[in-house]
Amino acid sequence: MKHFLDIHQTEVDDLKGMISAARKIKSARDGKGRAERDADAPLTGKMVALIFEKPSTRTRVSFDVGARQLGAETMLLSGAEMQLGHGETIADTARVLSRYVDTIMIRTFEENTLREMAEYASVPVINGLTNESHPCQIMADVMTYEEHRGSIAGKKVVWTGDGNNVCTSFLHAAGQFGFDLTFSGPETLDPSPEAMGFARGKGSRVVIERDAMKAVEGADLVVADTWLSMHDPQSARERRHNQLRPYQVNAELMAEADPDALFMHCLPAHRNEEVTSEVMDGPQSVIFDEAENRLHAQKAIMRWCMGV
Ligand code: CP
16 A cells, blocks of 8 residues: 655655656656556546545645546545534544545645554555645656756755745755755744754754744755645734745845755745745746646656556
8 A cells, every 4th residue: 555645754765856857757648648647547447535634736636637647537526515523533534435446635634644544544545635645746856856957865955934834845855855945934834844854854954043034044945835824724814924024035045045045834834924026926936846746746647556
């Protein structure tokens, strides 16, 4: 059983294999006509369940389109409309769904929900985001960096703002793909100590630098994310904005990075909050390539999970 639950729990060779497969999937698709593309459908006859307990645009559409392009059928399920949202256990849901579908992708709140789903499912389970991690996003981000600049190994990535679930997966990727990560944000929003420990344990240089201008010096990649994640209460909004304003990615900050540095944001972005429109729409930004590469990376992940 091959679940895709987290980057730090997946073998490095498998991760690199998936990135390489994603690149091939993308280039094959770019170079083919529609009839040839449709013939390349290794998941024909398979059913992929896509469960969302939180809102989504990119994850929902890219998994749905990707599964269909591979020949599978998809079933979009909202947590609230399932018995899962009305008291049925995760274990029972996992066992029942496994009788109907060939893969389960779930976006949920607690990491434990994902873990329990994987423990009791007899089909592969894919993490489409939890409060603690977002591995599919970071697979697309590594793919995006490498298609623009070559290997990410040894590069300096700077994460600005909140050390949230996406930052955790970036730290896991730092350890697995061999790059360094500098976190720049307030102490109360520091990244997970376990994730920092994982990256350091694998030999990555993980630095905390409260001064954003110093943090981005010589950076190869600058990353921002929303100041308030989906699981954060709206009541925290004003405090977060006050705390995080010094970490906004703007032209002045990008000027401190390496001249070849890229800018990434997993989206959705709040323009002119965590990042200015000037940077988002500027020449260093690869945000829409990141969004596109969710499609290709997740097709590779689904193929890896289903062994086709
Ligand atoms: N980046 C990301 O996961 O986007 P969605 O929340 O729209 O799926």
